[in-house]
Amino acid sequence: MGSLVLWIPRPRAALFALLLGLLGACVAPDAISGGPSRMSALTVTGPAMGTEFSMVVWGPAGSGRAAALQRAFARVRELERVLTDYESKSEARQVTIGAGQWRPISPILVEALAHGRALAEQTKGLVDPTVGPLTRLWRRSVRQQSLPEPARLEQARRTVGFEHLEFMGNPDRMRCSVEDMRLDFGAFGKGMAIDHAFEILRAAGFMSVLVDGGGDLRVGAAPPGKAGWSVGLEAQEGDQTVVLIHDRALATSGIRFQKVEIEGRVYGHIIDPRTGLGIRTRRVATVAASTACRADGWATALCILGQEGLTLLPEGAGARILEGDGGVHTQNLWGIGIWGKEPPK
Numbered sequence: 001m002g003s004l005v006l007w008i009p010r011p012r013a014a015l016f017a018l019l020l021g022l023l024g025a026c027v028a029p030d031a032i033s034g035g036p037s038r039m040s041a042l043t044v045t046g047p048a049m050g051t052e053f054s055m056v057v058w059g060p061a062g063s064g065r066a067a068a069l070q071r072a073f074a075r076v077r078e079l080e081r082v083l084t085d086y087e088s089k090s091e092a093r094q095v096t097i098g099a100g101q102w103r104p105i106s107p108i109l110v111e112a113l114a115h116g117r118a119l120a121e122q123t124k125g126l127v128d129p130t131v132g133p134l135t136r137l138w139r140r141s142v143r144q145q146s147l148p149e150p151a152r153l154e155q156a157r158r159t160v161g162f163e164h165l166e167f168m169g170n171p172d173r174m175r176c177s178v179e180d181m182r183l184d185f186g187a188f189g190k191g192m193a194i195d196h197a198f199e200i201l202r203a204a205g206f207m208s209v210l211v212d213g214g215g216d217l218r219v220g221a222a223p224p225g226k227a228g229w230s231v232g233l234e235a236q237e238g239d240q241t242v243v244l245i246h247d248r249a250l251a252t253s254g255i256r257f258q259k260v261e262i263e264g265r266v267y268g269h270i271i272d273p274r275t276g277l278g279i280r281t282r283r284v285a286t287v288a289a290s291t292a293c294r295a296d297g298w299a300t301a302l303c304i305l306g307q308e309g310l311t312l313l314p315e316g317a318g319a320r321i322l323e324g325d326g327g328v329h330t331q332n333l334w335g336i337g338i339w340g341k342e343p344p345k
Contacts, residue, residue, distance in 0.1 A: 043056045049080050049190050053211070055072055055211050055212070057206045063205070068201050073197070083108070083185040091105070092185065103174055110170075112185055113129065116162075128162070132160075133182050141262060159182075187270075191249070191292035191295060191296025191297065195249075195292050207220050208222065208224065216292055222246045228246040233320070241320075245288070249295045253285060254270075254284030255267075255282050255283060255284070268280070282323070283306060283323055285299045298317060306329070318330075
């Protein structure tokens with residue numbers, strides 16, 4: 001069988017997967033013949049977290065792939081219900097209502113806060129889930145097409161920071177020490193959901209899997225007969241860089257994908273906590289890491305920091321930054337082959 005290619009469409013078009021050896025998406029799994037363990041790829045897609053998720057599992061027929069995929073999608077939607085800050089009844093919103101009140105928190109929220117604290121420390125506060133008050137203010141500015149007043153920005157900044165959160169128990173309870181606190185897991189929540197889905201599929205015994213959430217993804221072992229998963233990095237117009245990976249996660253973020261013009265200036269959707277405004281530098285960052293949560297968070301951080309952030313990357317992570325003026329900065333290009341427009345035969 002030849003090297004066929006499946007293109008998985010996604011709204012953001014930040015990262016696309018060229019899944020070598022796949023014939024179809026949801027309806028016609030590709031198969032590799034060969035004895036009793038006939039292998040095929042089952043692909044399922046569905047909406048979640050404001051984007052489209054796609055999951056691919058290689059395995060023999062009757063191995064429980066469909067049930068595992070169903071559990072994986074259910075977990076993604078469970079994380080969405082807990083972590084979203086768009087829904088007033090989500091746990092992330094409810095736990096910050098009223099200063100001084102102890103509230104129970106779920107294991108999912110405990111995990112998300114732990115990831116957030118680690119990223120906040122590593123990125124010097126540039127990726128921090130307590131940035132919610134600034135997020136809320138910036139969204140208001142986008143709706144009204146006017147920049148926030150300096151006094152409002154300063155008021156919001158005073159409620160940002162893990163020092164305003166207290167924990168008790170394992171922890172299984174939390175309270176805020178200031179009013180108007182708000183959590184925003186947008187910088188890495190999707191990556192965390194990708195990791196949860198990935199681990200469910202691996203725990204079900206499937207080693208060759210892919211989980212894609214709106215262009216960010218995590219892959220396991222290479223598909224049968226292949227050296228890895230072929231992934232194209234569409235970080236900017238005309239970018240046709242392709243990488244070959246296995247057992248890795250990739251995430252891309254930048255001003256190209258979501259932007260808005262306010263008072264004659266273009267801003268990105270990523271908020272710089274130092275200013276409280278969307279970033280203005282035309283920059284796209286792709287990060288490879290051991291988990292999608294880590295890759296997702298660091299892609300956001302590098303969009304703010306640029307080249308200077310490369311020295312802060314955790315061990316084992318790698319990155320490529322494309323600047324709007326054509327500049328390219330890289331760090332530890334993942335130890336994987338990079339070629340041009342066409343993957344190797």
